Amino acid sequence: MDLTARLLRWADIRPLVAEVPGGTWARLAVERLARERGWRVAACPAEANLLVVAGTPHAEVEPYLLRVWQSMTAPRARADVPSGPAAASALDAAVAELHDPARQRDHAASAVHSGLDPEMADRDADRDGLALDQLTVPLGPVLPDWPAGLVVHTVLQGDVIQSARVQLTGLAATRAADEPVPAAAARLDTCARVLSVAGAHDAALAARRLRDEVLTGQAPERRLQRWAAWVRRSRLLRWSLAGIGRVDDADAPPALAGDALARLHRAAEAVSHRHDDPPRHTDAAQWMVEALPRLLEGRELAVARIAVASLDPAVETLAHTEVADG
Amino acid sequence: MSMGGFGGALLVVALVAGVLGALYGGALLVRLGRTVTGTRPFLSGHDPAEHAVSRFHVRWYTLTMIFLAFDMEMVFMYPWALVVAELGTKAVIEMFVFLAVLMAGVVYAWREGALRWT
Numbered sequence: 001m002d003l004t005a006r007l008l009r010w011a012d013i014r015p016l017v018a019e020v021p022g023g024t025w026a027r028l029a030v031e032r033l034a035r036e037r038g039w040r041v042a043a044c045p046a047e048a049n050l051l052v053v054a055g056t057p058h059a060e061v062e063p064y065l066l067r068v069w070q071s072m073t074a075p076r077a078r079a080d081v082p083s084g085p086a087a088a089s090a091l092d093a094a095v096a097e098l099h100d101p102a103r104q105r106d107h108a109a110s111a112v113h114s115g116l117d118p119e120m121a122d123r124d125a126d127r128d129g130l131a132l133d134q135l136t137v138p139l140g141p142v143l144p145d146w147p148a149g150l151v152v153h154t155v156l157q158g159d160v161i162q163s164a165r166v167q168l169t170g171l172a173a174t175r176a177a178d179e180p181v182p183a184a185a186a187r188l189d190t191c192a193r194v195l196s197v198a199g200a201h202d203a204a205l206a207a208r209r210l211r212d213e214v215l216t217g218q219a220p221e222r223r224l225q226r227w228a229a230w231v232r233r234s235r236l237l238r239w240s241l242a243g244i245g246r247v248d249d250a251d252a253p254p255a256l257a258g259d260a261l262a263r264l265h266r267a268a269e270a271v272s273h274r275h276d277d278p279p280r281h282t283d284a285a286q287w288m289v290e291a292l293p294r295l296l297e298g299r300e301l302a303v304a305r306i307a308v309a310s311l312d313p314a315v316e317t318l319a320h321t322e323v324a325d326g
Numbered sequence: 327m328s329m330g331g332f333g334g335a336l337l338v339v340a341l342v343a344g345v346l347g348a349l350y351g352g353a354l355l356v357r358l359g360r361t362v363t364g365t366r367p368f369l370s371g372h373d374p375a376e377h378a379v380s381r382f383h384v385r386w387y388t389l390t391m392i393f394l395a396f397d398m399e400m401v402f403m404y405p406w407a408l409v410v411a412e413l414g415t416k417a418v419i420e421m422f423v424f425l426a427v428l429m430a431g432v433v434y435a436w437r438e439g440a441l442r443w444t
Binding site: 003121138 | 356365368377
């Protein structure tokens with residue numbers, strides 16, 4: 001029906017960007033295009049109608065993507081973006097699919113109904129010496145503002161993480177030949193993620209815009225300085241990030257020392273002074289992946305999200321390994 | 327004039343039925359497919375291991391106790407506000423003594439850690 005087609009065209013496009021290891025450039029291109037086209041990025045499948053897979057997914061990651069796809073209701077479309085230059089045409093094709101009533105009716109008819117309900121949660125002793133439900137809540141791999149390829153299996157009581165286990169997934173697909181993202185852009189990307197999970201959405205948006213402008217080499221010095229000054233000055237950020245994800249081990253990479261606030265301030269400083277040393281190293285990623293369970297246990301879920309965004313381990317630089325319980 | 331009242335009610339029923347019919351009929355015409363039920367919660371691409379319905383932490387209950395103290399304040403202050411002008415100073419003093427008793431309860435709960443979350 002024509003009315004359905006018109007309504008489909010009228011609806012907002014809300015992409016859920018699932019980055020797989022090796023898909024950094026693809027994600028950067030997708031985020032830039034989404035911003036330029038005025039699409040607001042979705043935080044979960046329920047508010048998304050476009051699943052964007054940034055990078056070439058390894059067979060290991062496909063089941064996760066499939067489950068996310070199954071929990072999206074029609075109208076929906078999937079765009080596979082293997083690389084940055086392919087982003088525009090892949091997104092155009094997906095949008096055309098979103099606007100096509102016949103194909104959307106097929107999607108609606110093929111919606112998968114999930115099987116049996118899972119069991120009720122089990123109880124265990126909590127920190128107060130009482131018994132409380134334990135919930136298994138995995139974080140990653142398909143999660144906005146989360147490092148690609150990282151999965152943290154947490155056991156929660158209330159919103160407090162009782163135990164955390166790190167798993168790396170889909171790393172076999174990474175190509176070593178990929179050119180790394182320039183230091184300034186990578187730092188702005190990390191800052192944008194921290195600001196985004198901390199709820200400073202305007203500053204996160206500004207950081208992403210600056211990141212894209214740095215990549216095209218036209219970032220105005222003044223706006224970089226102003227953004228960095230705002231990040232350093234904000235009292236709300238200071239209050240919400242101080243003491244989170246504190247790293248004070250002697251063996252920790254020096255770039256990670258301090259709490260989320262100190263790391264954010266250092267990154268903003270480096271960006272405004274145009275430091276070009278690479279912010280992310282393989283040994284730092286290895287250390288983080290091993291230290292994560294220890295850093296996350298006993299913390300609240302929200303704190304864990306900020307801590308991981310702030311450490312931003314470059315998981316894709318690591319070999320494919322299962323890391324032991326912390 | 328009883329028929330007039332009845333006619334008004336009928337008109338309301340007809341209006342509601344018309345609006346509901348238009349909404350559901352319109353939705354039926356333009357919809358893509360059946361309503362999807364039983365969608366799983368979003369767990370970053372994993373299947374849920376437990377049911378999402380679970381018991382709350384005991385701290386929620388101590389927090390609701392504090393809410394009760396403020397709730398009682400309100401319950402007694404509404405009628406008090408109507409008569410305080412007539413009764414004068416005595417009513418004001420009595421109310422503030424009552425508030426002090428309730429605040430003592432809140433301070434006690436605070437000291438016992440009811441507001442401490444982690």
